[in-house]
Amino acid sequence: MTTESNDATTTNYHNMDFNYDNDDDYQQHQSPTNNNNSGAPSIRPAAFETEADGLNMNNRAAPSTKLSELSLPKKKSSILGASSNLVNSIVGAGIIGIPYALRMSGLWAGVLLLLLVAVLTDKSLRLLIEQASFHPKLHHLPIHTFEDLASYPYGKFGSGFVLFNMFIMAYGAMVAYLLIIKDTVPTVLGFEHGENLLERNLILIATSLLIMVPLSMQRDMASLSCTSAISVTADMILVVFVAAFSPVAETVEENGGLGEVLRTDGINSTLFVGLGILSTAMACQHSAFIVANSLEDKTRSRWSWVTKQSIGVSAILCLILGIFGYLGFLGETQGDVLNNFPMGTMQADGARILLAFTMFFTYPMESFVARHVLIMLIHNGDMDAKGGCTLENESRVEEEELGDEGGGGEGDDLTVSTSRSIIEGGGLLCMNRRQTWTLLVYLSTLFPALIFNDIGPVLSLTGAIGGGCIAYIGPGLVYLGVNGEDFLNSILARLERWRGSKDVNSNSGSGGVTEEDLPVDGDASLEIDATTSIDAYERIVSGSKPLWYYLGLFPIWCAIANKGATHLKKKTDAAFAVTGVSAESAPGDHSLLLPPPTKRDYSIALFFVCFGVVSAVAGVMSNLYVQWNNLDEVDYGDGN
Numbered sequence: 001m002t003t004e005s006n007d008a009t010t011t012n013y014h015n016m017d018f019n020y021d022n023d024d025d026y027q028q029h030q031s032p033t034n035n036n037n038s039g040a041p042s043i044r045p046a047a048f049e050t051e052a053d054g055l056n057m058n059n060r061a062a063p064s065t066k067l068s069e070l071s072l073p074k075k076k077s078s079i080l081g082a083s084s085n086l087v088n089s090i091v092g093a094g095i096i097g098i099p100y101a102l103r104m105s106g107l108w109a110g111v112l113l114l115l116l117v118a119v120l121t122d123k124s125l126r127l128l129i130e131q132a133s134f135h136p137k138l139h140h141l142p143i144h145t146f147e148d149l150a151s152y153p154y155g156k157f158g159s160g161f162v163l164f165n166m167f168i169m170a171y172g173a174m175v176a177y178l179l180i181i182k183d184t185v186p187t188v189l190g191f192e193h194g195e196n197l198l199e200r201n202l203i204l205i206a207t208s209l210l211i212m213v214p215l216s217m218q219r220d221m222a223s224l225s226c227t228s229a230i231s232v233t234a235d236m237i238l239v240v241f242v243a244a245f246s247p248v249a250e251t252v253e254e255n256g257g258l259g260e261v262l263r264t265d266g267i268n269s270t271l272f273v274g275l276g277i278l279s280t281a282m283a284c285q286h287s288a289f290i291v292a293n294s295l296e297d298k299t300r301s302r303w304s305w306v307t308k309q310s311i312g313v314s315a316i317l318c319l320i321l322g323i324f325g326y327l328g329f330l331g332e333t334q335g336d337v338l339n340n341f342p343m344g345t346m347q348a349d350g351a352r353i354l355l356a357f358t359m360f361f362t363y364p365m366e367s368f369v370a371r372h373v374l375i376m377l378i379h380n381g382d383m384d385a386k387g388g389c390t391l392e393n394e395s396r397v398e399e400e401e402l403g404d405e406g407g408g409g410e411g412d413d414l415t416v417s418t419s420r421s422i423i424e425g426g427g428l429l430c431m432n433r434r435q436t437w438t439l440l441v442y443l444s445t446l447f448p449a450l451i452f453n454d455i456g457p458v459l460s461l462t463g464a465i466g467g468g469c470i471a472y473i474g475p476g477l478v479y480l481g482v483n484g485e486d487f488l489n490s491i492l493a494r495l496e497r498w499r500g501s502k503d504v505n506s507n508s509g510s511g512g513v514t515e516e517d518l519p520v521d522g523d524a525s526l527e528i529d530a531t532t533s534i535d536a537y538e539r540i541v542s543g544s545k546p547l548w549y550y551l552g553l554f555p556i557w558c559a560i561a562n563k564g565a566t567h568l569k570k571k572t573d574a575a576f577a578v579t580g581v582s583a584e585s586a587p588g589d590h591s592l593l594l595p596p597p598t599k600r601d602y603s604i605a606l607f608f609v610c611f612g613v614v615s616a617v618a619g620v621m622s623n624l625y626v627q628w629n630n631l632d633e634v635d636y637g638d639g640n
Contacts, residue, residue: 464619481564
């Protein structure tokens, strides 16, 4: 095999998608020599075709292979460009709601929660990309999205869970962005907040159609690097404005001085309303894979640089704007803090223009995510309407391939290369599929933005439900499922030590681990022999267990880990059966892969899940309580 064919092998292998969630699909692909007489589509990569197969390629019908790279970016970003896109995804509508979040949480509690959310966000972003691209069992597989990663341990439930919450986060954010445009641009043009609703709505429609929709029509996020840099710059200037012109001194003086404010403003009963807004502000896990896939020469260290820079800049901006914005208005702080500033002043209108620029350039980021979810669910990820070979587009694809130099080759198996041009179709009227879904997503977010006026509840509920699931619960469960076998072996080893110390023979006649097989205290060089996840789980549940096992909710964690480990093995075995390429034999620098997980890693994953469940449930309940009792009401006339 020549060098060119070797390269083709690697490229085409990573184009494959091994999503076998049903037992029938799994059994069908157990043998790489499966004749597949049932009429089901063959998924053997083109790279593994024999030379004889190649002679008959022109006589074959167009394959219906699932190609997971159909919607991957064609343009790549530098670390700076990827960081700008990620900061832009974070510092969207959420940043303007940070002062309101501090009002709901309490000053001290809000600041501490913001720092905690920033640390958790950085950790979860690295966790997700590292598990997908650098895990010893998964690094050779085509995992390009959050839902791809979740599907390996949890199947369709995992991918559906991620997609559902990705859409909630993106949809809620887009509605909030449009509400902010309705708040800012008409106010600059002289229409007071809370009045002239018809004029405000018309201005919203006109500006969003002229600016947001064309930017959202772009195919790749790398195309937004320039506008993202402009948006981040506008955010920085906006933060400076709020810090400089917020009436902090007067407001603090009226409330007994800074010492009194710091002493009395610690934590509020509506703490979780504020946490929901903070989660919305910092949550970008739904954009992480899009940004990471656009990063040129993606490695663990380069991605770590992107996350640290992005989260660091975002956290600093949020802290400055949040603290100064809240101290300037305290109990009168509105969901959009700029509504607290008077109309007609050059400084306030300048800040509103900056915020509008940020919203115009941030909306497309979330639109990409929402469009991605819908295309994954409805078109199996084929954004370009080429890989699926629809009737309306098949002839155009064939024309493109016949026009290629040399005729056959890679074009015949419809493998989409990131360097090749795409003939797009599959849309409505004169639009292609990408443009059609972009417009439909825009219209679905425009209608609620025309009806509602307050972004506070939108941000809080979005963060409580979508943020809690996508930012905390999802990453924690994915880590536990992907590393489920190691987790179960670790728990089994601890239980066997306890059983041995209590002289409990839970393995009599089972040929299981005996006390002599266990590591000796103080000797880190001795390890328990690895067992399969099924064997380990059966031994765990069959024997006696100590109190800590139940208090730590380990029956739940072990059941989840067993589910994840079982499904992961099923899918990786299916991939090996099809390709003959194992994780150990796959090409690449294996020294860059992740080390084995530690107890600290598992503790962080479990904390993610618990924190996410509490924040989601308490956030929804707190929002209902606040809305029912009108605790967030502010007289808009006071701010203007």
